[in-house]
Amino acid sequence: MEHIEVKRKKVDTPTVASLYFEWDARVLPGQFIMVWVPGLGEVPMSLSKTGKEKCITVKAYGESTGKLAKTEVGELITLRGPYGKPFKKSGGDILLIGGGSGMASLRPLINRRSTGIIASRTPEELLFSEEFNADKRIEVTEDGRKGIKGIVLDGMDMVNPEDFSMIYVCGPERMLKAVYDKIKDKNVNAQFSLERSMKCGIGLCDSCSVNGYQVCVDGPVFDMNQLRDMTEFGTSKLLASGKRVKI
Amino acid sequence: MEHIEVKRKKVDTPTVASLYFEWDARVLPGQFIMVWVPGLGEVPMSLSKTGKEKCITVKAYGESTGKLAKTEVGELITLRGPYGKPFKKSGGDILLIGGGSGMASLRPLINRRSTGIIASRTPEELLFSEEFNADKRIEVTEDGRKGIKGIVLDGMDMVNPEDFSMIYVCGPERMLKAVYDKIKDKNVNAQFSLERSMKCGIGLCDSCSVNGYQVCVDGPVFDMNQLRDMTEFGTSKLLASGKRVKI
Amino acid sequence: MISLTTNTGGLKLESPAILASGILDENGYTMKRILDEGAGAVVTKSIGTEERNGYFSPVVAPEGSYLINAMGLPNPGIDFFRDEINIALKSGKPIIGSIFASNTDDFLKLALKMQDYGVSAVELNLSCPHVQGFGSEVGSDPVLVKDIVKNLKGTLKIPVWSKLSPNVTSISEIARASSESDALVLINTVRAMAIDVESKRPVLTNVYGGLSGKAIKPVGLRCVYEARKECDIDIIGVGGIYNYRDALEYIMAGASAFQIGTALMEYGRKVFGDIAMDLESYLKKNNVANIKELVGVAVQ
Amino acid sequence: MISLTTNTGGLKLESPAILASGILDENGYTMKRILDEGAGAVVTKSIGTEERNGYFSPVVAPEGSYLINAMGLPNPGIDFFRDEINIALKSGKPIIGSIFASNTDDFLKLALKMQDYGVSAVELNLSCPHVQGFGSEVGSDPVLVKDIVKNLKGTLKIPVWSKLSPNVTSISEIARASSESDALVLINTVRAMAIDVESKRPVLTNVYGGLSGKAIKPVGLRCVYEARKECDIDIIGVGGIYNYRDALEYIMAGASAFQIGTALMEYGRKVFGDIAMDLESYLKKNNVANIKELVGVAVQ
Numbered sequence A, B: 001m002e003h004i005e006v007k008r009k010k011v012d013t014p015t016v017a018s019l020y021f022e023w024d025a026r027v028l029p030g031q032f033i034m035v036w037v038p039g040l041g042e043v044p045m046s047l048s049k050t051g052k053e054k055c056i057t058v059k060a061y062g063e064s065t066g067k068l069a070k071t072e073v074g075e076l077i078t079l080r081g082p083y084g085k086p087f088k089k090s091g092g093d094i095l096l097i098g099g100g101s102g103m104a105s106l107r108p109l110i111n112r113r114s115t116g117i118i119a120s121r122t123p124e125e126l127l128f129s130e131e132f133n134a135d136k137r138i139e140v141t142e143d144g145r146k147g148i149k150g151i152v153l154d155g156m157d158m159v160n161p162e163d164f165s166m167i168y169v170c171g172p173e174r175m176l177k178a179v180y181d182k183i184k185d186k187n188v189n190a191q192f193s194l195e196r197s198m199k200c201g202i203g204l205c206d207s208c209s210v211n212g213y214q215v216c217v218d219g220p221v222f223d224m225n226q227l228r229d230m231t232e233f234g235t236s237k238l239l240a241s242g243k244r245v246k247i
Numbered sequence C, D: 001m002i003s004l005t006t007n008t009g010g011l012k013l014e015s016p017a018i019l020a021s022g023i024l025d026e027n028g029y030t031m032k033r034i035l036d037e038g039a040g041a042v043v044t045k046s047i048g049t050e051e052r053n054g055y056f057s058p059v060v061a062p063e064g065s066y067l068i069n070a071m072g073l074p075n076p077g078i079d080f081f082r083d084e085i086n087i088a089l090k091s092g093k094p095i096i097g098s099i100f101a102s103n104t105d106d107f108l109k110l111a112l113k114m115q116d117y118g119v120s121a122v123e124l125n126l127s128c129p130h131v132q133g134f135g136s137e138v139g140s141d142p143v144l145v146k147d148i149v150k151n152l153k154g155t156l157k158i159p160v161w162s163k164l165s166p167n168v169t170s171i172s173e174i175a176r177a178s179s180e181s182d183a184l185v186l187i188n189t190v191r192a193m194a195i196d197v198e199s200k201r202p203v204l205t206n207v208y209g210g211l212s213g214k215a216i217k218p219v220g221l222r223c224v225y226e227a228r229k230e231c232d233i234d235i236i237g238v239g240g241i242y243n244y245r246d247a248l249e250y251i252m253a254g255a256s257a258f259q260i261g262t263a264l265m266e267y268g269r270k271v272f273g274d275i276a277m278d279l280e281s282y283l284k285k286n287n288v289a290n291i292k293e294l295v296g297v298a299v300q
Ligand SMILES: Cc1cc2nc3c(=O)[nH]c(=O)nc-3n(C[C@H](O)[C@H](O)[C@H](O)COP(=O)(O)OP(=O)(O)OC[C@H]3O[C@@H](n4cnc5c(N)ncnc54)[C@H](O)[C@@H]3O)c2cc1C
Pocket: A032, A040, A041, A042, A043, A044, A045, A046, A047, A056, A057, A058, A059, A060, A061, A062, A063, A064, A065, A066, A101, A104, A105, A194, A195, A196, A197, A198, A199, A220, A240, C053, C054, C055, C056, C057
């Protein structure tokens, strides 16, 4: 386990904060770490910056992430990793589709030629949309107070997916599945970053598995071909106990 | 532990055999390995060749070495190491003084400019003396059937130790001590390779220690300065049980 | 014809490399994949009578050469596990149902359900070192162990394997107590813990956990060897097996098959196929027709 | 003023880093050198009533992260050990005399001689895992342990330390049985073995040996932590300590001093001075005046 000082902090939205730190590990976009919040739990977090300066972008969701998001500059975060397989790079115009805190793992992919579809419930929760070129930024809010009113799929109607050399998608699994279904028969390349609950992060505990693939080591990034045969994708998962439930 | 095939074998004297093998470890002259003879014991052996081809030169002394010396080409030897600190190199004219199987560890130092004093009981037991230039070879036998009759010290009277940039000595500890006493007040540089009985070879068991220095890790090579303060050198040692006896 | 086929613990295995309980065996699809990718059999996660979430994270503390875990026996409860076994059974290879309980009656109930679900054998977890009232607390009592094994053997049609703990004064004593089993599975993890110096607290939420991986291979070998000398019963070796040489050590110490867990952290699921392939090459090179011939050859 | 000075087990130590029994402590000159080079104290090789050569080699099987040894308690017998202690005493620092025996009378006889020779404390080896009739065979019997400790405490003027084995079902039970000691020393090696696949035989001549080094740190920590919760007695931690962070883990788990053995294989004798220096820097950086303040802080 490593203990690393938070050098810089930015409150991105009312429920999301980014913690910046220096860590000499080599990390690629799409990879994640396990962050320990002593006394509360250990949570997987994508790296939202992967250069010399690293960053995690935390949505205060439950107890652990709630406490983690309150970490202040000068305090230490305790982590292990990096884990998982990164996004495969692609030249040309790319499309990033992010729902909620899913934008965190997509952020390192943002560049001049990336178009973003950023979706959230409210305008305040739109994450990292300002990092896209103004003309390549499609904002979608459920309450419609900013950008398009609706969900991610509504945002996708604003573009032709086949115009992009690669589509990168991250967000809740139901959203991923919806996007997948929308583009699965089109002539597109796409990579999806899955978020399953994780206990070990190192391919042992089976809590993150989808049809025998461990999201923590075989993923979190999967391409369309891999997802095609995954009957569990978007349909069922195991609870902490291992009990199977519908998604 | 490593298992390495004997590629070549040479019976050097009636009681000594050299086993040649290829082993990709980096070994320097003076270092040794622990060789396991299953069912009998594990014995320290100097490397008598330290290049790409390695060699151990075994004197059939007790049960383990007796069996080891009988190893045939194509059979495996089982070893760990290399261990110990090597001889420090020296340019110029050097003097090698070896008693009995002590010549084994000195052998990799033999070159154009080395003079050898090779001592043994009988002519048949003179080890590696043919590897010295004929004019730089001083043979000493106790029975006097070849070379000088006498012991190592008698051979030393044939040269002026101060003519050499470095003197290397290896043999039974009593011989080492005699050589040491003979040259200790002269203006010479010398390195002595000690042979204490060894159980572990890795600095834990204390069976090879001389005044708190472990021959297996601090040695086997010691210089004159180090030996100066060693009151145990040439005087006392511990038996297998740890009981102190005179040498 | 070189062969890795083994008859052990009442089962016939195409390969002696078995997935150990608790690693990638909660989800039926995962078990099926591991079998399809080369394991000779899989042991399921240990299943109890009731649903348990296990401990809060951190539940693992990974280090270079070992892992400490305290999952806390998470499991959906036996009734909800039928579906997972059904999925796994599609592989056509043996599934061994691991079960844990604190008394003979519950063990029997669980074992009968497992048998009903179609598993090839049950493995009794008498050895988990970090959950009160279960595992090694049960497995360190020779009288209770004897009673459980006896009752199960008297009732079940499928073989019964007993998985024992190294955390006992005498493995021989417990081996003897469970010698009516069809096989002994040795070893479960060694009771252990880790402390985080920075936050000045134990790393695992449960404080105590079980040590596995490379670090425990010498302990597992010793237990297999001791049990081999104590009783004439099939032994499945487990603990720190990472490659075919580790497996051969266990086989030469007396195990007729072996299980792999923590090595997946280093090599992933392909470890089963890789080890089987390497074992085959070894047999070929050394002119050994069947791996069985090597079982126990190092025992003196 | 930063300080590493510790009062533990009835002794005052300048540094909590102690040489463990059995490593570089057979020869008086070696013990003296290790003290001169920075150890806070040394424990001698375990000494018995009679001379023993120990086992034939191989007596050690070193691996990357651990060592297995079966020296077989070689020792010159207590009478011949007086001279070695005399040499070591010249360092002026505490020598702790380790002794092994199979019954109370012999333990008493050995301890009285050690006291006579001028050692600062005796350490009872109740835990060597590989010699029949001694060590852990004695140390796993709580009644015998209690009797030995009681008798020695009633007779000796110097402190009595009990070194316990992890190879027991309940460390708490043995800790309780030896709780009249001035300190518990935890742990001795874990019973283990290794097999050489090539020659198809156990590596160690004695077959069984004791596992030490990095691999057993999690086990040692767990034993210290368990004993700390069980009884209110000074604890000396030992097992896999290689650097100051390992030492801190033991201290935070409840040890007030620690011993080092196998780490010498990696770092040599300087490990004592290095760890003491690093501990001092740590205390300075973290504003801790005395290492004592950290003892047991991780215990929940
Ligand atoms: C690959 C990956 C990357 C991610 N990246 C990000 C990111 O960049 N930013 C972000 O905001 N989120 C990210 N997430 C999601 C994030 O990890 C979750 O939101 C977070 O785990 C929720 O933790 P919590 O403690 O706040 O929630 P809670 O619901 O309070 O607790 C969840 C934690 O407690 C444990 N737990 C809860 N209940 C029980 C129980 N009954 N028994 C046992 N254990 C229990 C769980 O195992 C887990 O550790 C990512 C997830 C994945 C898988």
